Amino acid sequence: MANIVAIVKMVPDLVEELEINDEGTGLDRDWLRLIINEFDNHAIEQAILLKEREGGEVTVIAPETEGVEDMLFTTAAKGADRMIKLAGDFEEGVNNHALAHAFAETAKNHQPDLILTGVQANDDLDGPVGPLVAEYLGMPYIGYISGVTLEEGRAIVRKEYPGGLIGEMEVTLPAVLGIQAGEEPPRYVAISKVRQMMKTAEIAEAEISELDFSGGISAKRMYLPEAAERAEMIEGDEEEIAAKLISIFKEAGAL
Amino acid sequence: MPERINYWGIPHSWGEPELYVYAIMFLAAAIMLLQFYRQASLWWKVGRPESRWDKLHIRLGRLIQYAIVQTKVLRQRYPGIMHAAIAWSYFVFFLGTALATVHDHFFEFLHGNTLIVYKFTLDLFTIFFLIGAGMAFYRRYAEKPEKLTLDKGFTWTLWMVTIIVLGGLFTESLRLAVERPDWGAWSVAGWLLARLWISTGATETTLTNWHLGVWVFHLLSVALTLVTLPTGTLLHALTGPLNAFFSELDRPMGALAPAAETAEGEPIFASKLSDLTWKQLLDGDACTECGRCQDACPAFNAGTPLSPKQFILSLRDSLHHNGSKPKLAGEAIPEDVLWACTTCGACVYECPVLIEHIDTIVDLRRYLVIEGMVDAELQTALTNLGRYGNSFGKSERMRAKWSKGMEPKVKNANKERVEYLWFVGDYASYSPTLTEITKQTAEVFQQIGLDFGIMYKGENHAGNDVRRVGEEGLFEMLVEKNIKAMSKADYQAIVTTDPHSYNTLKNEYPANGGHPVLHYTELLDQLIASGKLKFSKKLGYKVTYHDPCYLGRYNGIYDAPRRVIEATGCEIVEMPRNKDCALCCGAGGGRIWMEEGEIKERPSESRIREAAALENVTDFIVACPKDVTMYSDAVKTVGAEESVVVKDLIELVYEAL
Ligand code: SF4
Ligand code: SF4
Numbered sequence: 001m002a003n004i005v006a007i008v009k010m011v012p013d014l015v016e017e018l019e020i021n022d023e024g025t026g027l028d029r030d031w032l033r034l035i036i037n038e039f040d041n042h043a044i045e046q047a048i049l050l051k052e053r054e055g056g057e058v059t060v061i062a063p064e065t066e067g068v069e070d071m072l073f074t075t076a077a078k079g080a081d082r083m084i085k086l087a088g089d090f091e092e093g094v095n096n097h098a099l100a101h102a103f104a105e106t107a108k109n110h111q112p113d114l115i116l117t118g119v120q121a122n123d124d125l126d127g128p129v130g131p132l133v134a135e136y137l138g139m140p141y142i143g144y145i146s147g148v149t150l151e152e153g154r155a156i157v158r159k160e161y162p163g164g165l166i167g168e169m170e171v172t173l174p175a176v177l178g179i180q181a182g183e184e185p186p187r188y189v190a191i192s193k194v195r196q197m198m199k200t201a202e203i204a205e206a207e208i209s210e211l212d213f214s215g216g217i218s219a220k221r222m223y224l225p226e227a228a229e230r231a232e233m234i235e236g237d238e239e240e241i242a243a244k245l246i247s248i249f250k251e252a253g254a255l
Numbered sequence: 256m257p258e259r260i261n262y263w264g265i266p267h268s269w270g271e272p273e274l275y276v277y278a279i280m281f282l283a284a285a286i287m288l289l290q291f292y293r294q295a296s297l298w299w300k301v302g303r304p305e306s307r308w309d310k311l312h313i314r315l316g317r318l319i320q321y322a323i324v325q326t327k328v329l330r331q332r333y334p335g336i337m338h339a340a341i342a343w344s345y346f347v348f349f350l351g352t353a354l355a356t357v358h359d360h361f362f363e364f365l366h367g368n369t370l371i372v373y374k375f376t377l378d379l380f381t382i383f384f385l386i387g388a389g390m391a392f393y394r395r396y397a398e399k400p401e402k403l404t405l406d407k408g409f410t411w412t413l414w415m416v417t418i419i420v421l422g423g424l425f426t427e428s429l430r431l432a433v434e435r436p437d438w439g440a441w442s443v444a445g446w447l448l449a450r451l452w453i454s455t456g457a458t459e460t461t462l463t464n465w466h467l468g469v470w471v472f473h474l475l476s477v478a479l480t481l482v483t484l485p486t487g488t489l490l491h492a493l494t495g496p497l498n499a500f501f502s503e504l505d506r507p508m509g510a511l512a513p514a515a516e517t518a519e520g521e522p523i524f525a526s527k528l529s530d531l532t533w534k535q536l537l538d539g540d541a542c543t544e545c546g547r548c549q550d551a552c553p554a555f556n557a558g559t560p561l562s563p564k565q566f567i568l569s570l571r572d573s574l575h576h577n578g579s580k581p582k583l584a585g586e587a588i589p590e591d592v593l594w595a596c597t598t599c600g601a602c603v604y605e606c607p608v609l610i611e612h613i614d615t616i617v618d619l620r621r622y623l624v625i626e627g628m629v630d631a632e633l634q635t636a637l638t639n640l641g642r643y644g645n646s647f648g649k650s651e652r653m654r655a656k657w658s659k660g661m662e663p664k665v666k667n668a669n670k671e672r673v674e675y676l677w678f679v680g681d682y683a684s685y686s687p688t689l690t691e692i693t694k695q696t697a698e699v700f701q702q703i704g705l706d707f708g709i710m711y712k713g714e715n716h717a718g719n720d721v722r723r724v725g726e727e728g729l730f731e732m733l734v735e736k737n738i739k740a741m742s743k744a745d746y747q748a749i750v751t752t753d754p755h756s757y758n759t760l761k762n763e764y765p766a767n768g769g770h771p772v773l774h775y776t777e778l779l780d781q782l783i784a785s786g787k788l789k790f791s792k793k794l795g796y797k798v799t800y801h802d803p804c805y806l807g808r809y810n811g812i813y814d815a816p817r818r819v820i821e822a823t824g825c826e827i828v829e830m831p832r833n834k835d836c837a838l839c840c841g842a843g844g845g846r847i848w849m850e851e852g853e854i855k856e857r858p859s860e861s862r863i864r865e866a867a868a869l870e871n872v873t874d875f876i877v878a879c880p881k882d883v884t885m886y887s888d889a890v891k892t893v894g895a896e897e898s899v900v901v902k903d904l905i906e907l908v909y910e911a912l
Binding site for chain 1: 637643650
């Protein structure tokens with residue numbers, strides 16, 4: 001019977017074109033559309049799988065941003081027991097240090113045996129959230145996990161290394177795990193189930209202390225990749241192409 | 256004067272013949288009804304209630320059309336004639352027996368010319384019956400088509416119905432051989448046989464004794480057949496008509512029923528027999544095992560594990576023999592069987608007893624969806640549809656990207672009044688290979704001066720196939736979004752190029768202020784008829800036309816697209832499977848979003864081979880965006896690039912303008 005907490009966040013949906021804000025220091029959040037971080041989605045799946053297999057409770061914690069409620073109701077439909085949104089000023093985007101403080105503070109109240117989170121996210125500028133939370137709570141952290149088995153007071157985890165190597169290791173609980181992939185891909189939840197949850201489930205709000213950005217970074221400049229100069233296509237028949245090539249080579253001083 | 260003699264040649268020394276004939280028949284009928292009740296009561300004991308007693312006159316009409324005249328049975332020539340010969344003859348024999356009873360006990364009228372007509376008719380049907388039975392024996396013993404159930408139950412039935420008729424014929428002929436009335440030749444069949452008996456030189460006493468023997472045998476064989484009817488394959492003679500009588504009346508083929516609800520308003524996701532209605536269980540018992548559905552089924556012919564016939568029979572098996580497997584979805588009926596269906600409607604269309612396969616398939620799919628038992632590709636598509644309103648996983652802001660750069664700009668129907676609201680649909684909007692065709696459609700509309708607009712990002716997937724996948728909640732959500740966008744638009748009619756969107760908008764969306772929904776082929780056809788659309792060229796191609804399932808079988812639109820094609824100066828050569836027999840491309844019912852699985856031959860490939868075999872046909876014309884995709888791929892995989900080119904109907908129109 002483990003008490004499992006999944007800490008997850010919404011990240012920019014790359015289906016939309018990204019725009020830079022006027023100051024040129026970050027994304028223009030007015031135009032952003034947010035989606036659950038795919039790795040976090042795997043962390044949720046792993047949490048639910050553990051609960052189904054070993055019993056226990058799953059609590060999902062996420063900062064309050066656009067779309068977070070729909071996401072939390074979806075996790076409720078998957079089988080999460082408690083959904084908590086962190087009330088705070090997250091819309092403008094916060095760095096992971098600040099976010100990890102908020103996560104740690106709230107997660108601690110639930111005396112978790114296990115904290116699961118996505119191993120990374122597309123908007124991580126100052127490192128992933130998982131290790132920071134582990135640090136603030138004084139717990140061990142292992143990342144790039146693709147399988148978890150719970151035993152008395154410890155967890156056996158599968159970790160994937162580049163090149164196809166797989167490590168199996170043991171960690172004392174409580175611990176924080178960065179999930180690369182759940183043992184099963186995230187399940188499908190029918191819309192009617194989600195809608196049902198919207199009617200019956202409740203999302204708790206957790207008050208948090210002032211956001212603490214210390215230790216994070218602040219971006220000086222953010223910009224879209226600048227288009228490199230275009231390649232020029234040389235058209236025409238063989239003669240024309242050859243003539244054109246020679247003139248280009250001459251121009252460049254190669255001939 | 257010709258007179259009917261009751262119980263001719265039956266000795267009264269055994270007592271009044273009526274008495275024991277009626278006693279035996281009464282007993283046999285009672286056993287039959289009891290047995291049938293035991294069988295049938297399971298429908299309402301196990302199944303959920305559902306009222307199907309309304310509009311009795313229409314139901315009676317269906318009973319006459321499908322069970323007595325048997326129009327669906329007659330759709331196929333050989334088995335149609337065969338079955339009609341047997342069934343109609345039996346109807347006449349029943350009537351004949353009933354009339355004889357009336358004559359014997361209530362009102363004597365069978366004498367003189369009436370009797371001659373009576374005898375002549377019965378004998379004519381005897382001959383008709385023998386032809387039908389002969390065809391059936393040939394089919395069962397020599398031809399043995401794959402779709403047929405060659406079970407001994409059917410063979411027994413065929414023998415029994417034949418023995419009964421031969422018994423009657425022999426009795427009659429032996430009597431004629433003794434009586435030799437001068438009008439005997441009117442009993443054509445009996446008389447011919449009587450002459451045979453006469454030629455044997457047997458004495459009258461011998462013939463009368465034979466007659467008695469055959470008569471008793473005849474009586475007993477009828478009784479035996481009655482007794483075994485509910486447990487044998489003749490059961491369909493009762494359940495078939497019942498199924499036609501209780502068939503769906505309240506919605507067109509193109510409208511599915513929403514998920515059923517319990518008395519407390521909880522949705523029912525059907526996984527077991529008791530989640531289905533009694534009518535769905537009756538479907539199982541009504542199946543005649545003719546195999547027509549299976550023959551027409553694109554999924555079966557592609558080699559998937561689905562056969563609509565087996566599907567229906569597994570409902571029957573589960574109800575009567577399969578107590579250990581009360582669970583249907585995923586157990587008695589494996590998941591891959593349920594997912595293989597394209598919802599093309601061919602099975603429902605062909606079934607002689609109006610079995611409703613698709614309703615039950617979708618009901619069971621709804622259960623799989625709610626349990627999350629969907630394959631990865633389908634999951635991605637559904638997730639995308641839920642999030643972005645399209646299966647491509649693209650932003651809704653890109654929905655009208657195809658129209659970029661068009662001059663004049665395509666109107667936004669959510670901002671300006673238009674006459675026609677063009678519901679573009681996912682494929683035409685997002686599929687990169689279809690951009691050109693979608694643009695051409697817009698250009699044609701512009702050139703003929705149509706006042707039209709689109710809803711840009713306000714449009715969502717219409718939901719036809721989402722519903723058929725079994726994701727009812729998502730379907731409802733898409734409908735809500737579209738209705739919201741449409742209610743902001745001011746328009747007279749909806750037009751779409753996509754038959755799937757067309758079907759659901761027309762048949763499943765809440766009535767939209769009575770605005771008609773038109774397929775573009777219908778609209779073009781109307782414009783040609785009213786003289787608003789004129790062509791400057793005669794193309795002169797020899798083409799064939801593929802009927803999309805959701806336009807043809809589902810909505811009966813066969814002629815409009817053909818008239819438009821002909822108006823462009825093309826000659827249409829029909830494929831063998833055309834109009835209501837058209838083969839499905841394999842994409843419908845959400846199949847286009849699913850993993851393909853192991854198959855022998857894709858339906859689309861079979862279709863292209865069919866078209867490529869037509870002489871001198873150069874173009875394969877379709878009227879559905881998905882078809883362009885499906886068939887262009889198929890042309891490549893079967894290597895038919897040299898023989899046919901896949902074109903959307905709009906391309907012909909564009910060229911001929
Ligand atoms: S709807 Fe079409 S694919 Fe589905 S079972 Fe019927 S014939 Fe086969
Ligand atoms: S379901 Fe209908 S078409 Fe199919 S085998 Fe049974 S009776 Fe024939």
